[in-house]
Amino acid sequence: MEHAQDQDALYREAAETFGPAMQRLARATEANAERQRDLVQDMHVAIWRSFAQFDGRCSLRTWVYRVTHNVAASHVAREARRNRGAVTLEAIDQMPDGRSLSADLEQADALERLMAWIRRLKSPDRQIMTLYLEDLSAAEIADITGLTPGAIATRISRLKTHLTKDFQETNNA
């Protein structure tokens, strides 16, 4: 009974602290609003279930991000047919539809365009980008994804370059 209470208490803390981040991750993972809600629910249930085995191998924050990103990655794998357009970081050079980031920030669809850009990334770049946007450090992102901090820093730098380029391309043209 005490174990179940611990599980519930940990879940409440996680849901309160990281609930908004889960919703943001779901939006960056799934375009369909109804499936976004399902994905958020799946994340909450997965976190609650995972706390039955919470062993302190990492911080609560890292634990929650690991579980939610693994749920999101599994969701993408299941929806692979719908996400056939996902591209590698190497292939993103050819991504179309660039517009000025500065101008977009003043437009209501800027966020949706950013989400669409992220959704086209493959794992683990999608996770790295969303964690970067959540303002996590390279070391924290490395702990969550299993990559080295050096690899994370390199990929963030490349993602930033591509993101800026894609959003500015047309404006400059």
Added chain:
Amino acid sequence: MPELDKLQKLWATQPVEPFSLSPEELRQRARKFQASLRMRNITEYLAALLVVGVFGWMAFLIPQPVVKLGAGLIILGALYVSWKLHTYSGANMAHGGDTADSLIRYHRAELVRQREALANVWRWYLLPFLPGALLFVGGVSFAPDTGLPFFVALPGFLFSLAIMGGLAFGIIWLNNRAVRQLDAEIAELDKAAEG
């Protein structure tokens, strides 16, 4: 990069919808998830039961010993496939649960598990049915009570073999294609992990 700072702000200020699940709702959804897995397993067992029923009935009705033997072997094949599905399902439940592992390890383990199941499909899903199917089709095609000479019955037998071979080839080809896609994904993850 000031524009990226703006993006981080834009990201953080997204509207958040009110969302909460009570402990009872969480338990209910977790039970629902387990129930859906059980239902999938039950469907597989029912399919095996159907094969056992149909071929058991045929073995009872058709007098030729070769056909009886073929039907019996098909039943054994169905039971073996059912047991393998149960094993894979159990492994999935046991090893697929550590969602708190790092993304690369978790995702890679999932891909490897799927790859193993697909790559060996000919061995654990098709091969168990082969001896029984050959005997059954051969026994039916060349049954003495059809009254057909051997060379007249032969084309029918070969035609049945061609259909079975075509189906098996199709299944193996589709699975091999999926295995190649999974291999590419695993290689990409490994490349990313190496930095």
